[in-house]
Amino acid sequence: MIVVYILLGLMMLIAAVAAIQMRNIVSAIITAGVVSLIGSILFLLAGAPDVAMTEAAIGSALTTVIFLFAWSRITEQMKTDKKSSEHDSEGGSND
Amino acid sequence: MIKRIIIIITLIGLSFVLLPLFLNMEDAERLSELSQTYVTEGAEELGTANLVTAVVVSYRGLDTLGEVAVLFAATAGVTLLLGTKKKGGSVTDLLEERRGGSELLNTGAALLFPVLLLFGAYIFVHGHLTPGGGFQGGVVIASAFVLLLFIESDREFSHSVLHSLEALSGAAYVLIGLIGLWFAAGFLDPRFLPSGEIGRLLSAGAIPLIYSLIGIKVGSELIGVVDSLRRRS
Amino acid sequence: MITQLLIILGAALILVGFWGVLTRKHIVKIIISFSILDTGIHLIMVGIGYIKDGSAPIIDQEMPVSRLAGNVVDPIPSALVLTAIVIGVAVTALMLSYAVQLYTFYKTVSIEQIKELKW
Numbered sequence: 001m002i003v004v005y006i007l008l009g010l011m012m013l014i015a016a017v018a019a020i021q022m023r024n025i026v027s028a029i030i031t032a033g034v035v036s037l038i039g040s041i042l043f044l045l046a047g048a049p050d051v052a053m054t055e056a057a058i059g060s061a062l063t064t065v066i067f068l069f070a071w072s073r074i075t076e077q078m079k080t081d082k083k084s085s086e087h088d089s090e091g092g093s094n095d
Numbered sequence: 096m097i098k099r100i101i102i103i104i105t106l107i108g109l110s111f112v113l114l115p116l117f118l119n120m121e122d123a124e125r126l127s128e129l130s131q132t133y134v135t136e137g138a139e140e141l142g143t144a145n146l147v148t149a150v151v152v153s154y155r156g157l158d159t160l161g162e163v164a165v166l167f168a169a170t171a172g173v174t175l176l177l178g179t180k181k182k183g184g185s186v187t188d189l190l191e192e193r194r195g196g197s198e199l200l201n202t203g204a205a206l207l208f209p210v211l212l213l214f215g216a217y218i219f220v221h222g223h224l225t226p227g228g229g230f231q232g233g234v235v236i237a238s239a240f241v242l243l244l245f246i247e248s249d250r251e252f253s254h255s256v257l258h259s260l261e262a263l264s265g266a267a268y269v270l271i272g273l274i275g276l277w278f279a280a281g282f283l284d285p286r287f288l289p290s291g292e293i294g295r296l297l298s299a300g301a302i303p304l305i306y307s308l309i310g311i312k313v314g315s316e317l318i319g320v321v322d323s324l325r326r327r328s
Numbered sequence: 329m330i331t332q333l334l335i336i337l338g339a340a341l342i343l344v345g346f347w348g349v350l351t352r353k354h355i356v357k358i359i360i361s362f363s364i365l366d367t368g369i370h371l372i373m374v375g376i377g378y379i380k381d382g383s384a385p386i387i388d389q390e391m392p393v394s395r396l397a398g399n400v401v402d403p404i405p406s407a408l409v410l411t412a413i414v415i416g417v418a419v420t421a422l423m424l425s426y427a428v429q430l431y432t433f434y435k436t437v438s439i440e441q442i443k444e445l446k447w
Contacts, residue, residue: 169418
């Protein structure tokens, strides 16, 4: 039983560090969702199914959707900004 | 360089703050006095099978009311910051026309949408019997509407309907609290309705009613948040 | 044992999240770090509420009222974490809408280029 906890915990830590280190924002958002998902498994094992349900529904699903909507809104504005200043240099910071 | 040293010192200091929390903790053998009371008497007093619900809705009901108020404030902030953006402001050219969902996504979402609504309602109606409750059910309902946004990204939700649902359920929540103050022991006391038998759907006094109202409120608020955060074309 | 594991894990996640908040420049990355920090705090709170060999505080045939006392986990931290998660998503949405507005005004997502915030 302890081994399961330790394995899940290691996965969670690796995912957390990866989410912060990644350069691509969309991958980072989805990896942060994975952190919450493993967290919900841990909550379920620790005898708190209510918290596990909430974390799975909110932490990993709805938060990811909200992040993706906000990021797509920012990238949309980046595109229109680039188009309006087309004659500037090409090396944008957009990834 | 000096910045990095300061950051490392901060992190080490934070870990020293967290260390006593770890050192003093063993797996507790039994509950604390207060939790013991909640666990042993909650079932008899309130008739809920799920004791977390008893704590959330009744014993710490005032906290939950405050939490719903914080949720409302955050939603109002999001709407204030993003909701007033006028539509059709940015000129998107014809090449950028948004693709609709694929056939698979459209059919799947159309099939799943009513099932998800039903599942969300099931979760918050059964909050006093099984894990789950108003918050989880509300989020499931909100994710059903997110699914609708995926198949048709130009869909408009009526904000007046959302706001009136939210306001009505919030007002009804406070009203039920006041009824508890009048007919039972205190504010948000659910025992003005009969507690019934543990494990039945119609039991635990007004707890299913309160949790359903919380579910409707949370669901409509989160739909509002997602709707103001998505991009406008 | 499980309490200690959950607390170590939560503390590590808090440190990772804090490190991300302090070192990243991209504003969306900072908000992601905040949500990881949140998860760490929730793990610590659930860990404090854990009882040895405890199961969920729900009454059914396996767990009648008489057996309840020493065999279930503490319901109060569960209830607190439940509300904390919901507040967390609302605050995250608020932070993200600030990020969108910051981009609209300053045309950058890097906090280093927003000079008005420097002191």
